[in-house]
Amino acid sequence: MPSPVPVTRLLPGDIYPCVDTGTCSSPLTQPSGSTLQVPAPRLNGRVGSRLWSSVILWKQLRSVQPVGSGGFGSVYRAEYLGETVALKKVKKSTKNKLASRQSFWAELNAAHLRHRNIVRVIAATTCVPEGFGDEGSIGTILMEFVGSRNLQQVIYGSPEVLGADRWLRYSADIVTGLSFLHSHSVVHLDIKPANVLLSTEDVCKIADFGCSLKLDPGCERSAVSPQLSHVCGTYTHRAPELLRGGPVSPKADIFSFGITLWQLITGEPPYTGDRQHVLYAVVAHNLRPSVQDHPVFGSERGGLCRAVLSRCWSAEARCRPSCRELLPLLRELGSPT
Known part of the structure; x- marks a missing residue:
């Protein structure tokens, strides 16, 4: 089912479509039917890239430990490319599936913004390899770890x-x-x-x-x-x-x-x-x-x-x-x- 949130509500116009990209695992589609794409990770060995990525390098995640959970899902502390990050799994709502999907995509409304008073998004994806996720999760968001x-x-x-x-x-x-x-x-x-x-x-x-x-x-x-x-x-x-x-x-x-x-x-x-x-x-x-x-x-x-x-x-x-x-x-x- 296509996402109810328009592409323009998630990304600024200068980001899509893009050459030299990693495929975005979101269900958003361009008019041509091709998969929405965003810039490939600009990590350079660190997670301090300017733009968020649609690719999570799952094999680089280490020491994943639960921090908290609630109606939205669960948050974990992990090590990613040598830095401490927060991993958020957005839970699928059985009562209102559309609202839970909208909630996941709304999490990315500020993903392209960088400010000292806003938690920075590093990467987000709806594709989770076997062993890293569960059937009740809509998607995963990787963010800077601010603290507990x-x-x-x-x-x-x-x-x-x-x-x-x-x-x-x-x-x-x-x-x-x-x-x-x-x-x-x-x-x-x-x-x-x-x-x-x-x-x-x-x-x-x-x-x-x-x-x-x-x-x-x-x-x-x-x-x-x-x-x-x-x-x-x-x-x-x-x-x-x-x-x-x-x-x-x-x-x-x-x-x-x-x-x-x-x-x-x-x-x-x-x-x-x-x-x-x-x-x-x-x-x-x-x-x-x-x-x-x-x-x-x-x-x-x-x-x-x-x-x-x-x-x-x-x-x-x-x-x-x-x-x-x-x-x-x-x-x-x-x-x-």
Whole structure:
């Protein structure tokens, strides 16, 4: 079955078709019926190539060890061409096969991008040799290994809330990464603490692009895919226009960042109670995490935080700041005491 995601949503126009290529194992096809191709690996003995590859050199994988698993599949730590990498197997969903296939291809929306605040994709394939995969996997993605910590663990793994110096630095990292994505027409659509990894240098890197969307050039928003509108993303962080089935825009990521920023500041979960009640209240009654019951919001910096949060999680997407507008606001938060 052909992939439901157009080629242009995965690769920039200067990448396909290509001479001197390795065959891509995706089901995407060109109009002529030939297999989509992307540049062969530019490894030069290392995994630091500029572009992702459609070829995984399976015999070069060593010491494959499980790191974690979830609804998306499983992640492993491995050695590849002399460097530590993360190997992600995307699980096939028995309930919604189309959505799981879309999720795999969405993981590659940012594969051609390189930024210090985005997890780098090294290679991806749907062809797995015998002994390396399983029948329940749609495909495998090879990425840089950032580390074993994410912001979810950092926020809730300590009895004390983060100091302002740390949450300001982490939030600036996230917005800087989002700004780069948005400048390349990629919307993440699942920004939350669990999807932000921390490197050994304590740098935040945005991960997990399975819900992402590549907007058409020149378009500021796009309609939500009917197959993914209700199954993709995390309801506690999802913008109200998406909960209503409205159009996707980069401002949806700003809303999700606002919820994440509140978590960084307070160290608490954004909502309690029944999922359906929260969904309804966010859309119908502008329910947002509380800024009234936390001492941190009573200071001068706290007042500025309330103003930033209010703008980020505005019910109207057009009223939310862009990433470029948000970065100076975050810098201002670093000034007051």
